[in-house]
Amino acid sequence: MGDPIHLIRDRLDRHGMRVMSSNYTLYGDMQRRVLAAVEDFASEVEIYSIDESFLDLTPFADRDLVAHANAMWDQVRRWTTIPTRVGIGPTKTLAKLANAAAKKNPLFDGVADLREDALRNWVLDRFPVGDVWGVGHATAGKLAALGVSTAGQLRDMPMKQARGIGTVVLERLVAELQGVPASAVEIVEPQRKGMAVPRSFGGYVSDKEAMMGAMAQYAMRAGEKLRSHGLVAGQLTIFFHTNKHKRERPQYGAQRRIRLHPMTADSLELLAAARRGGEPSWRDG
Amino acid sequence: MALILHDVTFEMVPTEVRLLTAMTPAGFPSPAQDDMEEPIDLASWLIDHPAASYVMRVSGHSMVGAGVADGDMVVVSRAVEARSGDIVVALVHGDRTMKRLRRRGDRMWLVPEAEGLPAIIVDEDVEIWGVVVALARRYRT
Numbered sequence: 566m567g568d569p570i571h572l573i574r575d576r577l578d579r580h581g582m583r584v585m586s587s588n589y590t591l592y593g594d595m596q597r598r599v600l601a602a603v604e605d606f607a608s609e610v611e612i613y614s615i616d617e618s619f620l621d622l623t624p625f626a627d628r629d630l631v632a633h634a635n636a637m638w639d640q641v642r643r644w645t646t647i648p649t650r651v652g653i654g655p656t657k658t659l660a661k662l663a664n665a666a667a668k669k670n671p672l673f674d675g676v677a678d679l680r681e682d683a684l685r686n687w688v689l690d691r692f693p694v695g696d697v698w699g700v701g702h703a704t705a706g707k708l709a710a711l712g713v714s715t716a717g718q719l720r721d722m723p724m725k726q727a728r729g730i731g732t733v734v735l736e737r738l739v740a741e742l743q744g745v746p747a748s749a750v751e752i753v754e755p756q757r758k759g760m761a762v763p764r765s766f767g768g769y770v771s772d773k774e775a776m777m778g779a780m781a782q783y784a785m786r787a788g789e790k791l792r793s794h795g796l797v798a799g800q801l802t803i804f805f806h807t808n809k810h811k812r813e814r815p816q817y818g819a820q821r822r823i824r825l826h827p828m829t830a831d832s833l834e835l836l837a838a839a840r841r842g843g844e845p846s847w848r849d850g
Numbered sequence: 851m852a853l854i855l856h857d858v859t860f861e862m863v864p865t866e867v868r869l870l871t872a873m874t875p876a877g878f879p880s881p882a883q884d885d886m887e888e889p890i891d892l893a894s895w896l897i898d899h900p901a902a903s904y905v906m907r908v909s910g911h912s913m914v915g916a917g918v919a920d921g922d923m924v925v926v927s928r929a930v931e932a933r934s935g936d937i938v939v940a941l942v943h944g945d946r947t948m949k950r951l952r953r954r955g956d957r958m959w960l961v962p963e964a965e966g967l968p969a970i971i972v973d974e975d976v977e978i979w980g981v982v983v984a985l986a987r988r989y990r991t
Contacts, residue, residue, distance in 0.1 A: 594859050601901030644902035644928055646979075 595645055602644045606637040619657055634676045653678040658741035659685070661698040662716060689717035689742070699738050704731045716742060777840060784836040853910030855939065855946055858923065860905045864891045896984040902929035904980060906939070913937070913948055915963030922987045924948075926980035934958065937982040943975050951978065 596615055603610065607620035625633050634651040641649050652664025659679055666688050667677035679685040695705035697716050707730050713719055719727075720742035728736040737747035866889035897903045904926045911920050916937055918924065926939050934953035939946060940960055949960035949970070958972040970976065 591857075591859065598901045646928070 595647065598645045599641055599647060599649075602641040603637055606633060606640075619660065622653070630680070631676055631678050634678070638675060649675070651676045653680060654685070655680060655744040656741040656746045658698050658738060658747075659744065662688070662692060662742075665696060666692065685744075686717060689720060690715055692716035694719050697738065697742070699734065704735060707731070780840070781836050784838075853908065853912045853948055855906040855908060855924075855948060858905040858907050860893070860897070860900075862893055862897065862900050865893065866891050896986060897925050898983075899927055899929045903927050903983070908948070912962060912964040912967065916950055918948070918963075918982070918985060919987065922985055924982045925984035925986075927983045928980045930981050930983065932978045932981050939979045939982065940972075941977040941979050942970055946979070948982070 592615055596612075600610060600612070600618065603618070603620060606625075607622060608624045609621035611619040611621075613619055622630060622633070630653055634653065638649055638651060641647060650664055650667045652660045652662065652667050653676075654660040654663045663677040663679040666679070667673040667675055670677075670688075677688075679688060692715055694700055694708050694714055694716055695702070697719065700708070700719075708714070708719065711730075713722060719739060722739055724736055724739060727739045731738075741747050897905075906924050906926055908918055908922045908924060909920060913919075918937065924937075932938050932951055934951055936951050937948065938951045938960070939948050940951075941947075942960070947960070949962055951972075952959050952961045952969075960970040960972060960976065962969065972978070
């Protein structure tokens with residue numbers, strides 16, 4: 566089984582919104598809060614849209630992921646008042662499908678874990694193929710003509726046939742539904758607005774150069790990620806903070822946003838920007 | 851005597867101000883210690899948990915008795931547990947208000963800090979939304 570990936574969708578419902586004004590700044594603010602609340606629960610966070618992110622749960626795979634997701638749900642709800650939905654699966658397509666299932670079926674109580682075959686098959690057999698992430702209207706029509714109406718039927722479609730209908734995209738989708746991650750390729754990414762490369766350090770970092778070095782690595786990694794998706798960035802945010810779980814120690818955190826003009830995916834430019842933002846924020850000690 | 855809380859968005863941009871130590875442990879100003887101490891970032895001193903903290907501007911005078919005046923900024927945290935004696939932001943039938951939380955007997959009450967206003971028992975119609983953990987005030991520009 567591949568990496569369990571986890572999709573979270575936040576719904577700014579009326580109850581949560583009542584105490585706030587409604588504007589785009591607020592959405593951005595709430596998104597930052599949600600990301601901060603989930604940070605402790607994932608090794609990597611990929612922001613898919615303003616209210617959806619993929620979380621890499623690989624390091625937590627041997628734990629009870631439903632309990633893990635519930636703890637995360639609680640933390641997001643507590644910090645932000647926002648209720649979320651969580652879908653867990655071995656691939657992004659399945660995680661997204663699990664998320665939709667968590668929404669549709671009250672059985673899941675907001676958290677659907679589709680890593681087990683039996684439950685996954687049960688859900689897939691009842692999931693309309695047109696609702697699968699990446700299946701457009703035209704493709705759904707073609708599939709319907711072949712008698713493929715559920716996600717389960719699409720999963721069982723021979724690869725060659727899938728390629729014939731929907732090019733390589735549909736073929737990848739079939740693989741993803743079978744639990745095989747389409748290696749580092751985004752199947753559909755119409756609204757990708759941001760990505761994060763968060764890390765924790767094993768020990769304490771008290772040396773500025775060490776921190777800048779680490780930051781440089783992340784900037785490089787961010788550049789790699791951008792290029793692998795054929796994207797460029799217009800803005801870079803760097804942040805670092807002391808260990809929040811050691812409250813008895815002095816705390817410090819900083820965040821800087823740097824505008825990138827022109828937009829870039831060049832690691833060296835990202836690195837320079839990260840240094841520009843990071844250096845003045847560093848405090849010795 | 852209505853009290854209105856306006857949401858204020860904030861960003862944690864570190865800004866440092868030199869902190870002057872004015873007190874010895876005994877509480878007396880010490881001329882020997884009036885050299886510069888560590889710089890302080892006021893925003894992070896007021897807000898120690900940005901992701902779970904909300905800044906609100908207070909309009910109204912009903913919490914003056916608790917030391918919260920018209921025009922003050924308060925930092926409301928959703929990361930800490932409300933205790934008796936805390937000033938809290940609560941939703942009462944969905945309306946947002948600020949009150950002192952007090953235990954009376956085995957029940958919790960929202961107690962106003964102005965005369966003529968009734969205390970409200972904390973029941974299913976009341977949600978303790980957050981705890982006021984800090985306050986910032988400007989006296990003049």
